[in-house]
Amino acid sequence: MLPPNDHEIETLEEFDRVAAAGSLRGHRVQSVDLTTRTPVLLSADTAEAVFLGCPMEPAAAAHVRSNGALVFPPVPDVPLDPYRGRLYSPESLYEGLADGYPATPDARAYDWFLRTRGRGDIFASMLRGIHDDAVSDAFDELLDGERVVGVMGGHAMERGTDAYAGAARLGRALARTGLMVATGGGPGAMEAANLGAYAAPFDEPMLTDALDALAKVASFRPSVTDWALAGFDVRDRWPGGGTSVGVPTWFYGHEPSNVFAPHIAKYFANATREDGLLARCDAGVVFLPGAAGTVQEIFDTTTPNYYESGGAPRPMVLVDHAHWTRTLPAWPLLRALARGRTMASRIALVDSIDEAPEALARLSGA
Known part of the structure; x- marks a missing residue:
């Protein structure tokens, strides 16, 4: 049996390297254009191989099928690749932005989602499921060997505010400790944390100047x-920023993906997206003030911690005492659930966002 992941081929370079040995037996080839590799496909052993969305000449497709391979051809008239082998990038989602957001792949995918969901189209539903599974696979490959910290918060936080600047400082501080920052990938607090991680390799004045530049376009509305x-202008001015990941969803497609996470795991199913994001935050989660979505994320993280499933409880830091004890009193319930359990030593409530990195480090050593 092949070791996990060693049988996946996601680029033409990988294909050529494997095919040079004369056998593609048992491999899974994802979204690789093989139209120029007909001689190789006609000669290689492709038994038990699976080709997912790989364009190839009809003769090559017929041959590999007869040799025992499964071929799932590219899907026409769909504005995305359901078999993709890599996460999205801001450039891939926003291609054509100069002609207006509606022309971009991101906007077209959202429009397709709304149209097909409304019809109850089972074929489209199947494609969305395949797509989300492929994204999860690519997400796991990206995070292999990384320690991931989540930053959760609402989409309404506008550029130019003290709260936005604080979330950016938080993302920068966490990234500078060597953690991979992961957010919901949208605007507001999510964008700010991804911006901070992007700013991590630069000196402090860069983040200050970037915040000033972004404040000129405060909201996506x-x-x-x-x-x-405005986000791309900042990236062009300071190229080569730090890495992070955003995990947005077309379920909330009216909230666009931010451009500061170089890696974007975008899903159709919001439940898959929420659970997958939080489950991968093995270094803990920081919760900034938010509304229903952030409250849901608090208790999605609490449940495995409460039942002590999946190893040691992950640290949870809630920021803003007034918000989480009076406005939306999640903290008293969280503390009550933690009473007498191991997770009690892994939760904290802090007043200031600047206290969050130290609190997270303290809980991680508990």
């Missing part, structure tokens, strides 16, 4: 185009 372009 009324223009996603202007909002995204």
Whole structure:
């Protein structure tokens, strides 16, 4: 049996390297254009191989099928690749942004989702499921060997505010400790934390200047185009920023993906996205003030901690005493659930966002 993942081929370079040995037996080839590799496909052993969305000449497709391979051809008239082998990038989602956001792959995918969901189209539903599974696989490959910290918070936090600047400082501080910052990938607090991680390799003045530049387009409303372009302008001005991951969803497609996470795991199913994001935050989660979505994320993280499933409880830091004890009193319930359990030593409530990195480090050593 092949070791896990060693049988996946996701680029033409990988294909050529494997095929050079004369056998593709048992491999899974994802979204690789093989139209120029017909001689190789006609000669290689492809028994038990699976080709997922790989364009190839009809003769090559017929041959590999007859040799025992499964071939799932590319799907026409769908604005995305359900078999993709890599996560999205901001550039891939926003291609064509100069012509306006509606022209981008991101916007077209959201439109397709709304149309097909409304019809109850089982074929489209199947494609969405395949897509989300492929994204999860690529997500796991990206995070292999990484320690991941989540930063959760609401989408309404605007650029130019003290709260936004604080979330950016938080992302920067966490990234500078060597952690992979993961967010919900959208605007607001999510964008700010991804921006901070992007700013991690630069000196402090870069983040200050970037915040000032972004404040000129405070929100994605009324223009996603202007909002995204402002983000790309910052990236163009300071290329080569730090890495992080955003995990947005077309379920909330009216909230666009931010451009500061170089790696974007975008899903159709919000439940898959939420659970997958939080489950991968093995270094803990920081919860900034938010509304229903952030409250849900608090208790999605609490449940495995409460039942002590999946190893040691993950640290949880809630930021803003007033918000989490009076506005939305999640903290008293969280503390009550933790009473007498191991997770009690892994939760903290802090007043200031600048206290969060130290609190997280303290809980991690508990």
